[in-house]
Amino acid sequence: MSARRPHGQTYADVAAKPTTNDSDVTPAVPSDVIYKLLGFTAAMAFLPIGMYFLTVKTIFSGNATYSGITAAITANVVLFAYIYVAWKEDQGDREEAENSKSKKAQ
Amino acid sequence: MALRYLFGLSTTALLVVGLYMLFQGEGEAFNVGRFLEEVSPYAWANIGIAMCIGCSVVGAAWGIFLTGSSIVGGGVRAPQIRTKNLISIIFCEVVAIYGVIMAIIFSSKLTPVPETEIYTKSNFYTGYALFWGGITVGFCNLICGISVGINGSGAALADAADGTLFVKILVIEIFSSVLGLFGLIIGLLVGGKALDMGAA
Numbered sequence: 521m522s523a524r525r526p527h528g529q530t531y532a533d534v535a536a537k538p539t540t541n542d543s544d545v546t547p548a549v550p551s552d553v554i555y556k557l558l559g560f561t562a563a564m565a566f567l568p569i570g571m572y573f574l575t576v577k578t579i580f581s582g583n584a585t586y587s588g589i590t591a592a593i594t595a596n597v598v599l600f601a602y603i604y605v606a607w608k609e610d611q612g613d614r615e616e617a618e619n620s621k622s623k624k625a626q
Numbered sequence: 627m628a629l630r631y632l633f634g635l636s637t638t639a640l641l642v643v644g645l646y647m648l649f650q651g652e653g654e655a656f657n658v659g660r661f662l663e664e665v666s667p668y669a670w671a672n673i674g675i676a677m678c679i680g681c682s683v684v685g686a687a688w689g690i691f692l693t694g695s696s697i698v699g700g701g702v703r704a705p706q707i708r709t710k711n712l713i714s715i716i717f718c719e720v721v722a723i724y725g726v727i728m729a730i731i732f733s734s735k736l737t738p739v740p741e742t743e744i745y746t747k748s749n750f751y752t753g754y755a756l757f758w759g760g761i762t763v764g765f766c767n768l769i770c771g772i773s774v775g776i777n778g779s780g781a782a783l784a785d786a787a788d789g790t791l792f793v794k795i796l797v798i799e800i801f802s803s804v805l806g807l808f809g810l811i812i813g814l815l816v817g818g819k820a821l822d823m824g825a826a
Contacts (some may be wrong), residue, residue: 553712594808
């Protein structure tokens with residue numbers, strides 16, 4: 521079977537061989553992306569429920585409806601904070617890509 | 627096929643038992659009004675809370691399952707996973723959190739009541755309000771989670787093909803995540819009118 525392929529290469533070797541010299545060798549999921557996701561997941565799990573129990577007795581004196589609204593707003597704040605962080609990071613990536621492109625052109 | 631057998635078997639069993647009771651002079655046992663009166667309001671309330679959190683989590687899980695498989699598939703074309711690719715996951719988490727918040731609010735209305743004071747008008751209202759409120763929130767979040775998941779799956783594939791599409795698709799995803807908020811608002815209104823168990 522392996523005699524068909526030249527020099528004892530497997531199919532995986534052929535597929536993994538880079539076709540160009542400037543291939544991307546950075547890890548697929550950078551650690552800061554994972555830490556951001558974990559942090560925001562923890563915030564999403566604990567902040568709204570924490571806000572509920574924080575406000576239900578103190579600020580709203582037992583009115584569960586108002587503290588429920590507070591908790592829902594907190595969940596949305598965390599969500600939009602994540603979108604903002606992703607948007608900022610996307611902008612940074614784009615500028616970086618443009619900079620490296622213009623450097624190559626020079 | 628197995629479902630059809632099950633359906634036929636249960637229908638036949640119900641028919642046999644029903645006809646037996648009818649011909650034995652016990653037909654009045656099939657009394658919907660008595661059933662509604664005898665079921666404890668706690669049962670309705672707890673089923674509502676269970677449906678609320680359960681359906682919400684099913685919706686969120688379904689959304690993450692749809693989105694996640696597309697992110698992994700799109701990774702073949704664009705192996706760099708950035709923060710923006712994972713936004714859909716957070717959107718799905720919000721759906722589950724809505725269900726958790728509503729379940730906590732609903733369960734705060736459940737307080738122990740002596741056996742003789744369970745069947746009051748106010749307690750029946752609280753039980754039915756939590757039951758239907760929980761079903762409203764649960765099914766809204768179930769459909770919202772699926773909607774966010776399908777949107778997010780399309781967004782992941784579109785982003786893999788062309789990175790500049792990201793912001794445009796995000797707007798549509800925000801619209802589908804608002805759907806769950808509608809259910810949460812109605813659940814709050816329905817639950818807000820119900821008094822605590824045994825309060826009145």
